[in-house]
Every structure is written in structure tokens, then in C-alpha cells.
Amino acid sequence: MFRREQTRPVKVGPLTIGGGAPVIIESMTNTDTADLAATLAQITELKQAGCELVRVAVPNQRAVAVLPDLIKQSALPVVADIHFNHRFALGAIRAGVVKLRINPGNIGGEERLAEVVSLAGEKQVPIRIGVNAGSLEQRLLDKYGKATPEAMLESAMDHIRMAEKHGFYDLVISLKASSVPLTVAANRLFAKESRYPLHLGVTEAGSSFSGTVYSAVGIGALLLSGLGDTIRISLTAPPVEEIRVAKAILAAAEIRRFGPRVISCPTCGRCQISLIELVKELEQRVAEITEPLTLAVMGCVVNGPGEAREADLGIAGGKNQGLIFCAGEVVRKVPQDRLIDEFMSFLYEYLNSKADFGVSQK
Template sequence: MQRRSTRQILIGNVPVGGGAPIVVQSMTNTDTRDAGATVKQITGLAEAGCELVRVAVPDGAAADALQEITRLSPVPVIADIHFDYKLALKAIAHGVSGLRLNPGNIGGPAPVREVVSAARERRIPIRIGVNAGSLDKSLLEKYSKVTPAGLVESALQHVRLLEENNFFDIKISLKAFDIPLMVEAYQRISAEVDYPLHIGVTEAGTPWAGTIRSAVGIGSLLSQGIGDTLRVSLTGDPIEEARVGFEILKSLELRQRGPVIVSCPTCGRTEINLIEIAQEVEKKIQHITKPLKVAIMGCVVNGPGEARDADIGIAGGRGAGLLFKKGQVIRKIPEERLVEELLKEIGEMSGE
């Protein structure tokens, strides 16, 4: 698919936009003032593939903790700032690689100039983040409700404040829970500017429902070539956000990281405990980073053929199953050893 052409910015050592790979981002849910707990969670996110991590900076103590967090973090850290420009200045001084703030909300022209000057000196990009849940009251009155046009107008107002200060290392997000609203807003902004876009469905929900909602919203935009970074916002462990983000990218063949499992939905021909096997294998190969296509099929009649593009797989039969590679049967294995033998083969193929 043809990706929208955007200018490129650098967040730490991570290129964003300009044809760079779409970046998976998340946000910690620890108390940022607890630097140890925050670094531990960031490290776990990085191991799950997360490439940028945003942290909340609600007060001076959280801003001070950034000095330790940025020193130990394995990935670039973005400070999430609201209203208080002094927190942004502290975050910059303490080594963050990016800011998420809206310049119209930090105290007026003088604070904007001060933050922009410090960000420019350290080459720190700024993400303008417009959220449907906190749209400016004047825009709500103008449009009577939250609309795509209102979200875009809000974003462009903030963009102009930065541009007027000769600052162009900008990324934009227009998040909403309502998917049609969010999709149209991104379509509109992508036609207006060439800044990279951070996409996501805000407050998407619990891991089950939120994953579905995010896949629909984010996937819809990505399929149109829109999006340079993404975050899956789930009410749960943020590590799951990174995993889901990569699954969305893998499903559109935009990024490859770790195994993809191909498994059938089961039917009356299934003669092994396919559901349990698939879940066990999925859990035990989560740590693998090498791209592999793993098939877990319930039928020896059609299994190898239906998954012939898989790197490795099994197809179950009565009391046994076939191990196959690239659709070619290698050997027959007793059912009780199917998982063990498959994991062994996956380990050898991945080198992990």
C-alpha cells in the first residue's frame, strides 16, 4: 500500500515519518516519581518491541525523576506535559527525547517561546495531541459538538503557534474513541499538512474489546497509508499495547517482528485439543523476535495444504499429528509430544 508522504523527525535515535518504518509506541502507567518502577516497565515494553515510551509528568517531582529514567531507559522517552511550561523545561533539561504538549495551553506567547527555544537547542520534537475528550470550549461551541473539523482546527491552531516561532519538528495526533470521527479527522489533517501523524483510538477499553476497536481504527488508517507512529490504548498492562500494535502492523504486512500464528477455527473433523495447543504455543513463543509463520491446524486432510506458506506447523489427527515445513510433511508425532516437538523446531529455526 502507498504510504502518505511526510517530513521526517528524529525522536532520540528513532526516525519518524519520511518513509521510516511505522513506530510502535506506548505509555507507562507507573508513578513517574518512582524512577525504578518506571524504568522497569519501560524495559519490559522495549523487550516487547516498543520503540518509544511516553511518561506522565504531572509535577516537579515527576520531572526530576526523568533524569534517572532517561539515563537508564533502553528507548527514547517522551514527556507528557499539560499546562505547566516549567515542567516541559525541566523535562528537556533532564534528557527526554520528545515532548507531548499543546502550546496553546501552557501560559501564553512567552512560555511557548521559551519551550520552543529549549526544544530547538536540544533537537527535541513536539507532539501536538488533540483529544476529543478535551477539545477547547470555543470549538465545541462553534461546531456544537466534537467533529472532525473541530479536531483538525484545534490541531492547526497549535501548529501555527509553533510555526510562528520557527519550529517545525512537529508530530500530530487527533485521537477519539469514536472510530468514524477519528478516521475522518486524520484523513482531513493528512490533506492539510505533511507533518508525521501519531495514530490511535483513545480510551479504547479493556484488552479484549480495546484490541478489536484499535485494530479497526488504526488498521483503517494504516490501510489508507496514514500513520507514522501508533499507540494501542488499553486498560491493562501496557506491554500488551506493544504486542497488539505489532500484530496490527504484521497483519497489514507493514512490519515484521516475531511469530505469526496461523490456526484454524476448529470443526467436527478436529480430533486433537487444538485450542489448548494453540494457546500454549502462542504463550511460549512470545519472546521470539525473528519473524516466523507458525501453523497449528486441526485436520491432517487439509492442514498442510491450507498452511503451505507457513515456515513450520502441525496438523492434528486421531492420537497424533503431522509436522510440516512449507507445506511438506516431515514426520508423524504422537499427540502428547506435538507441542514439545513443535517448540523444539521453532527454537532451532529462530535461534532463540
């Protein structure tokens, strides 16, 4: 299996996908691309949330026409998502997109594909070939009976061959399905056969809740087996939510860290403090911190500090009060109403002392 660090590195504007580069967080705008102001505003919001590469749909000439201005003013490198019309793809490359997402099977035949690939090669614009279980070629559905990992692999390989035939190798591949086991199996099969970097995603994953769960299981399983170079979470929700989930999945897989992780106990009959509210407030208050700390919030002193010994700092609840602890040792006792404020000031003291000792804060 070709693990992340062994995949072929592909330059995507200022970023690199594959070859062991950090796993990139992508998203896609859901504004009318031709509405420049709305699309730029959403891209800025995505960037502020931590998105690193943004894709826009280019379904018509209006969208192609706006691309030069969009790219010039965008807070993030722009990828164009194009189906059916090779002229839109040519226009997007000329406008300066950093990557194209196309499906070589629906771009209008071999000659038109050759035109797109040749211009992409000339302008050094990589192409993502997106294989989707829901839109596999009829020939493969007839051959395999339904969308199977083997059918998805064959589709990807056919499309790769089409590009390679024209001397084009700057490819990123995705194999997506709404079924998690099918997505995972197709990507694993592909990684046995090819060194092209993988864009991971579970497609049509659903609303915030179910999309998060399906994406976490599917993408998480692949990341933990060493696969995946860039990820996109698909949620039927505002795109900015996709970024929060992407960061949480990468952090949970211990692939990238984005600021503090708050661990907290599930509470039980020993808990005499409003732990759910405390955790919620703490998560909001530490959202701006970039230092990769582990903060523990435990419901009681019986097991709290001990259970969270691995944490940098923590809180253990008592009766309407809480203990602040550091590396398993209690350092302060504070009434519940001042607990988060006191904890935050202790946290900043802690960060400053780390900085004084030469530990960098990102």
C-alpha cells in the same frame, strides 16, 4: 493524502518518526514518575516486550526533578507528557527528554508557549501536538456543534501555526478520539492538509479486549491507507499488553513482522485433537523466535496441509496424533503428547538449515 513515506521526517533521539521510517511502537508508563525505581522497572519491561519509545507523565515538580536520573538510566528514549505548566516543559527539555507531548492551547498563553518552543528549538527536541476530541477548545465546539473531524483538524492547524510562528517545525501530530470513525476521519482529513508525521491512537479505547478491537480497527484502517508513523495502543491494562497489541496490529497490516505468525483453523466437527491448547502452547514456545515465519496449526488432515500450503511449517491434527508438515508436505507423524516438542525440534532444524543456506535470522 500525505502517505507515510511522504511525511516530514522528525528526529526523536536515536529514532526517526516519519519520512518512511519504520512505524514506531510507543507506550506510556503508569507508575508515579517520581518513583524512579518503579518507573525504570516498567520501562525495562516495556523494552523487553518490544516498545521503542516511552512517554512518562510529568504532572508535578517531583517528576521534573527525577527526569535527569530517569533519562540517564532508562532502557528507552523518554518523552515527557505535560499539561498546564510551561515550567515543567522547560525543565523536561533541560533534563534531556527526546520529545515533548504538549497541548499548546493549555500551556499558559502565547508568551509561555514561545518560551517552550524556543528552548525546544535550541535543544532540538521535537514536540507532539496532541489533539483530543474530548478536550477541544470551546470556540471550536461552538463553531462545529460537537467534536467533528473538521473541528479536530482546525484545532491541529491552529496549534501548528502557533509553533510555526516561532520558527518551530519539528512536530508530530496526533488526532485522537474514543470513536473509531471520528479518529479515522480526522486523521484522513489532516493527511490531506499537512505533511507532519502522524502519531496514531484511539484514545480511551477501553479494557484489554475492547481496547484491542477498537485500536485494531481504527489504527489498522489508517495504516492500511498509508497513514501513521508511530502508534500507541491505549488499554486499561498493564502497559506491556499495549506492546503485544501494537506488534500484532503492525504484523496484521503487514507493515512490520515480529517473529513467527501462528495461523490456526477455527476447528469443526472433523477435529479430533485438542487444538486450542496446542495453539496456545505453540504461541508461547515460539515467542522468543525472531524469524518471521508462518506456522499453521490445523485441526485435521482433510484440509490441513492444503489449507496451510502458504505456511513454512505446520501441524495437522489426526485422532490423538498430529502430522508435522513443511511447505504442504507431511514430514512426521507424532502422538499428541509429544507433538509440540517434536514440532519445536523440527522448527529449530528448519531454522538452522535456512541459516546454513545463508538466510539470515534476525
